[in-house]
Amino acid sequence: MLFSNKLIAWYLQNKRDLPWRKTQDPYAIWLSEIILQQTRVAQGMPYYEAFLTHYPTVLDLAQAPEDEVLRLWQGLGYYSRARNLHATAKKVSVDFNGNFPATYKELILLKGIGQYTGAAIASFAFDEQVAVVDGNVFRVLSRYFGILSDISTSTTKKEFTALATTLLPKKQAALFNQSIMDFGAMHCTPKKPLCPTCPFSENCVAYQTNQVALLPIKLSKTKVSSRFLNYLIYKDPLNQTQIQQRTDKDIWQQLYEFPLIETSNTVEETTIRDQIYSIDTNKSTKRITKMNSEPIIHKLSHRKLHINFWEIEVDQVLNQGLAFSSLKKFAFPIVIHNFIVQHYE
CATH class of the missing domain: 1.10.340.30 (Hypothetical protein; domain 2)
Incomplete structure (x- = not known):
């Protein structure tokens, strides 16, 4: 022992x-x-x-x-x-x-x-x-005992x-x-372990065989795919907006977000603007402003999100409008929450 x-x-x-x-x-x-x-x-x-x-x-x-x-x-x-x-x-x-x-x-x-x-x-x-067996345990035991299993x-x-x-x-x-x-x-x-001062250095197989950086071995990697999200921040004469809840079994399930246009890849700004106008049902859009010059990149474990925010000023009062000051009561994904804090608080 x-x-x-x-x-x-x-x-x-x-x-x-x-x-x-x-x-x-x-x-x-x-x-x-x-x-x-x-x-x-x-x-x-x-x-x-x-x-x-x-x-x-x-x-x-x-x-x-x-x-x-x-x-x-x-x-x-x-x-x-x-x-x-x-x-x-x-x-x-x-x-x-x-x-x-x-x-x-x-x-x-x-x-x-x-x-x-x-x-x-x-x-x-x-x-x-x-x-217990977690990433720390895998790392310590694989290095000390020189275990090469995946x-x-x-x-x-x-x-x-x-x-x-x-x-x-x-x-x-x-x-x-x-x-x-x-x-x-x-x-x-994982990186820069303190091997020279390690109490196990004399008996650590990885240290003695110069394999510290190689262990533990993990061959499979999570495939990361990109998604392209355009959030529509409606703003009416009463300074109200609209949000919706994500209920599908997808990322951010049960969290709130602004109305969304998702595309399969990067598209021209004019394409998004045309789509915004096409879904305008009695909102009377008068001004569309793209709020970020470059997409905000937000990384999840298996997704790379490319996010744009569009502020849309409308002439008509929104149905079921929500005051911007009320947004703090809802649970948003952190990338949307941070955007709200930066621009609307």
Whole structure:
């Protein structure tokens, strides 16, 4: 157990001071784990604190309106996490009387809780002897043991899970899991790892064979496609506009946006202007202004969005018009929210 002992010794001297490590409350731990999926600790911390302030218990979160939860989540991205968070809070509230299941096998049956998150909650909150396997764990173990398997496959994930499980010290799963996660995040980093001062350098296969930069191996890559979005910001004589909710199973589901013209590729400005006029049903367009000279590029995990905003002044009062000052009440994708803050607040 030399590896585990060294790892824990490093952690006890270098660990990060994180609030969710000072509790065994499964709700707080679950909340932190969901927020930190695809999110850096520094970015996620304010959201964690905000959610605990607004919803101190899972029952409070369960009773919150979904729009309110999405608005609080605004800026974190991957909004399916927020929808799953809300759905699971409701299930725990109704089916489990507000008490989280206490075992890994039960936890992973809940929406939004995968193998890694389930292992984290089970070990941190309930002291279950189960190993976490995330990007940090892949990186540390692949480098130390010189594992050349492709981490994008399910077979390799099982291989790493089995290895991590054998490394767990008895009755110290939580401590080991926190140690390897912090070591990967702070020391054995993806780029510029601190190899010269690493306590494992003498026995690290990757360091001894000059393969640190190559490991872990991930062969499959997410295919990124482009989408072209033109948002129409109507503005009537009462300084009102219109918005709509995205209800399809697509990016930003359940979030709000301005009326949209989406094209399959980049098109001329005159084409968009012609389309705006063609859909003008009693809005009496009098002026169209393109608000950004170049498309705003917004990157998602598998999409590259090219976004233009068009302000459209109309003579007629809009049906179901909404004051610009009211927009802050709605949950928008962060790229639209930032545009509203910049131009209309």
